[in-house]
Amino acid sequence: MEGFKKGPWSKEEDAILLDWVAVNGPHNWSSIQSKGRLMRTGKSCRLRWVNKLRPGLKKGRKFSPAEEEMVVKLQGEIGNKWAHIAQFFPGRTDNDVKNFWSTRKKRLARNKRDPLSFKSGNETGMHGPELVVHPDLVHIYENPKDDQHQDKTFTFNHIMSPPYMNKFFDATSATPALTVPTSNLPQTKSPSTPFDNVMPHEQCLNGASGTLPISYLPNIIETEPSSAPFRCVVPHQQCLNATSATPILALPASNPPNTKSGPTAAPSNNVMPYQHSVNGTSAIPAIVPTADVPSIKSAPSSEPFNNLMPPIESPSWDRLFETELIFLEPKCCFLGCCRVCRVPPAFDDLTDDVLDSFDGPESSH
DNA sequence: AAGTAATGCAACCGCATACAT
């Protein structure tokens, strides 16, 4: 193509692009050029926005040893799916991950090391928080064959939701790990992948933290048929019990997701699952079998998440397991990744009472 | 201090896919 500028972006160009996105949203990239605002291709504009200008990016922060380990594991699991891998690292772009991997690969090649191997920070000369994994998760991860479903990718994705990992990595940081600015929410791709959509949900239950404004549903189940409207989310009971009996469902009308800038496939046709019954004694997953999902009415795009699921009828973890809506044994789900705060419980924090109160098939675990 | 190697990363390209017409 002729007439398009290439190479590094100037501050002026960035300002124009930011201004454009502020007004028009992060799409219709070609219009920026066609309307004479920038002599850049739409692709170039999009790339600049995604990789450099998008809010919420981690700038100038090297990958920590924990992040490195997770990149290695993820790459080993799913290959060079950088965009997918990047979802596990909020604030990182696929380009970041790709560049990191490439650099690391070269470095290890020079040292004649397997890029799939990981050495801790001490061994590599890097320093940072060690990756600390819940014992159950370690076991599940390292023994995927133990899972009834032997798809390693699935098993892994099921456990390691991006928000959880983010919290995980930032355990020693003063920065709240779950903070995801609305302007940095993943985009809705299409109605066929409804829960790639982002939704705000209730804060982490009244004072667990005042700085966890938004979380979102992870891409957990990649092998799930695209027609399935809900993906597995896993609350853990003690979290729900800890500070409030308030169900987490509530979508504050004053805090809708930032969807006006989204693609044409607005998330307004989506509904979100919610925790309808928090009674303090049973862990009720916010999963609704496909067959139970009612027809979803359309809503104006300005009210994308006003459609809420009606309460589900007390499905048990067992049932969900049996119907393959969750793919780990219920106990593992219960212990694994919290829908509310996205953090697995510290194993030692699980009191006998909590464990006893769990209604799952303990005997099978 | 200068030259070289290593590193980090921005940005390009080609291709695939989704979507509109």
Add this chain to the structure above:
DNA sequence: TATGTATGCGGTTGCATTACT
């Protein structure tokens, strides 16, 4: 259904900076 366009992704390149000798 076919075609064109927009968008997204992975591979690659090239430049600036940093580390090393």
